[in-house]
Amino acid sequence: IAGITQAPTSQILAAGRRMTLRCTQDMRHNAMYWYRQDLGLGLRLIHYSNTAGTTGKGEVPDGYSVSRANTDDFPLTLASAVPSQTSVYFCASSVGGLTDTQYFGPGTRLTVL
């Protein structure tokens, strides 16, 4: 692994189903983030984690949950998917906090029908 990876690359999901998007980094970065990117809108922060064992809510956290059991992994779970959660999801990490450069994963394209 080099950098930050996400899985799956894309997914089509029926409404009401549970889905976990995976994110792993090997850079030993302390902070990790989940964003969604929708056409015509800026990246919007869903949840973040400043360090392993801690998480926080971003701008649009409803319907999503995260965990940070270790430094490398930061999964994002949709408990019961809805069509408005159709989006491209990016995971990112940074050495420290938000004044540091963020490194983004390749993204997961999620479609909820």
Added chain:
Amino acid sequence: GQNIDQPTEMTATEGAIVQINCTYQTSGFNGLFWYQQHAGEAPTFLSYNVLDGLEEKGRFSSFLSRSKGYSYLLLKELQMKDSASYLCAVLDSNYQLIWGAGTKLIIKP
């Protein structure tokens, strides 16, 4: 409310210079980032400005005026590979990163 404004789309010619503007209204300021995002790919870091003035990095330069709530990204000697979206993001006083919708730059031969 907090707001970042960028032009939606710009077109420029290969070899030319283009300036992409970003204006912001945020609660406080702790820095401004520019990221590049090619279609279907992840954003990648270009620059970070926290003090007024121009920062140059090769063909790319970024300028900041905090008093005017204004920044621009200057791209010189444009290449076809510079066709991408350019995202402006501002770190506010609460260290929240506010992202603009991005400017899609189209380079023509």
